[in-house]
Amino acid sequence: xxxxxxxxxxxxxxxxxxxxxxxxxxxxxxxxxxxxxxxxxxxxxxxxxxxxxxxxxxxxxxxxxxxxxxxxxxxxxxxxxxxxxxxxxxxxxxxxxxxxxxxxxxxxxxxxxxxxxxxxxxxxxxxxxxxxxxxxxxxxxxxxxxxxxxxxxxxxxxxxxxxxxxxxxxxxxxxxxxxxxxxxxxxxxxxxxxxxxxxxxxxxxxxxxxxxxxxxxxxxxxxxxxxxxxxxxxxxxxxxxxxxxxxxxxxxxxxxxxxxxxxxxxxxxxxxxxxxxxxxxxxxxxxxxxxxxxxxxxxxxxxxxxxxxxxxxxxxxxxxxxxxxxxx
Numbered sequence: 001x002x003x004x005x006x007x008x009x010x011x012x013x014x015x016x017x018x019x020x021x022x023x024x025x026x027x028x029x030x031x032x033x034x035x036x037x038x039x040x041x042x043x044x045x046x047x048x049x050x051x052x053x054x055x056x057x058x059x060x061x062x063x064x065x066x067x068x069x070x071x072x073x074x075x076x077x078x079x080x081x082x083x084x085x086x087x088x089x090x091x092x093x094x095x096x097x098x099x100x101x102x103x104x105x106x107x108x109x110x111x112x113x114x115x116x117x118x119x120x121x122x123x124x125x126x127x128x129x130x131x132x133x134x135x136x137x138x139x140x141x142x143x144x145x146x147x148x149x150x151x152x153x154x155x156x157x158x159x160x161x162x163x164x165x166x167x168x169x170x171x172x173x174x175x176x177x178x179x180x181x182x183x184x185x186x187x188x189x190x191x192x193x194x195x196x197x198x199x200x201x202x203x204x205x206x207x208x209x210x211x212x213x214x215x216x217x218x219x220x221x222x223x224x225x226x227x228x229x230x231x232x233x234x235x236x237x238x239x240x241x242x243x244x245x246x247x248x249x250x251x252x253x254x255x256x257x258x259x260x261x262x263x264x265x266x267x268x269x270x271x272x273x274x275x276x277x278x279x280x281x282x283x284x285x286x287x288x289x290x291x292x293x294x295x296x297x298x299x300x301x302x303x304x305x306x307x308x309x310x311x312x313x314x315x316x317x318x319x320x321x322x323x324x325x326x327x328x
Contacts, residue, residue, distance in 0.1 A: 003220065003282075006216060007282065008280075009217075010217050010278065011278065013209050014036055014278055016208040017065055017208050018032060020061075020208050021061055023203045024061045024203065024205065025057065025061060026193045027185045028054070028185070031047070031180055033278070034178055034180045034295050037271055037278060038177045039150075039152055040214075040274040041218070041267075041270040042221075043152075043176075044153040044175060045180055045295075046155045046156075046157065046168075046180065047154065047155065047157075047182055048156070048159050048179060048180070048181055049156075049159070054182075056072070059156075065207065065209065066208070066209040066214065067209065067211075068112050068150070068210070068214070069112065070111070071113055071114070073108075073114065074117065076121060077120060081125050084125065085128055086104050088140060088141055101141075108138060111149075111151055111152070112152050113154065114155075115155035115156070116155075122166050123166055123172075126169075127172070129172070132151075150214045155176070176299065180295050181295075221270065224277055225283050225284070226273065227284065230286065230288075230289060234268040234269055234272075236325060237321060238265045241264075241301050241317070243256045243257065245259075251320075252321070255304055255317060256301055256302065256307070258301075259301055264297065267292075269284075272284045272289045272292055275292055276288045286326065294319070298314050299314070300314075301314040301317050
């Protein structure tokens with residue numbers, strides 16, 4: 001398949017996916033687009049929102065419509081790493097009668113993993129996801145086991161209830177390509193939700209995409225050309241988030257304790273590539289970088305107590321940096 005045909009298939013596949021999801025999910029168009037951009041770029045996403053906004057339903061419906069393997073892991077304080085990755089058990093060989101260790105796969109061995117309420121489990125268990133998310137394999141004992149392709153972790157967390165939670169450390173947050181905010185629906189959307197969810201059972205979704213198509217989309221996104229000034233914009237944007245850098249503006253230094261690293265730059269470029277392809281463009285534009293800057297930077301810019309007391313969020317900092325840099 002030529003690149004032009006693959007690009008057309010990507011756009012068509014995305015619109016079919018949106019149409020399928022609309023049978024279960026009301027609104028949330030921006031969230032669906034950002035999740036699909038991350039998937040097309042081969043990245044993981046962290047969905048943050050209060051309970052009852054259909055975060056879990058969205059991920060489950062996405063797996064159904066994409067005909068991918070799906071497992072939900074409910075993160076709790078007593079969850080152990082082996083509950084995620086799997087464990088070795090002793091079994092007796094039917095032929096020799098000798099006992100041997102056999103690896104029993106955990107729920108991580110699927111294509112779409114819903115890590116529900118990921119901040120409710122201790123750091124030791126959260127860290128069990130690190131290797132899987134970054135390396136796409138799991139090591140148990142002395143053996144390494146590859147995960148199926150494609151492989152995505154879509155995690156959720158509640159930003160309000162903090163009692164009994166374990167905030168994700170920066171190293172874990174950085175593994176997520178996007179942090180996606182899930183907001184309340186509009187009044188009309190909420191009426192539609194009430195109608196659709198209090199009647200008959202939710203409809204079954206037809207399979208509009210599959211694993212090989214997703215892998216082909218990822219390959220296409222990687223090959224999309226990026227002009228030099230887009231690379232420069234992404235690098236300059238990330239460097240300005242670092243308060244210790246001489247390139248950071250004076251207003252940022254008292255507000256930010258830590259900024260985005262090189263992985264942030266990589267995700268800005270990959271996210272912009274995926275968004276450009278999704279909108280039928282054969283080249284990344286400045287608008288693509290600007291649109292993905294919020295989900296890429298909001299969990300990589302760590303604000304200070306001064307910022308919190310002034311009501312300034314990482315999103316506010318990122319938006320101001322993008323606006324200033326775009327005008328320069």
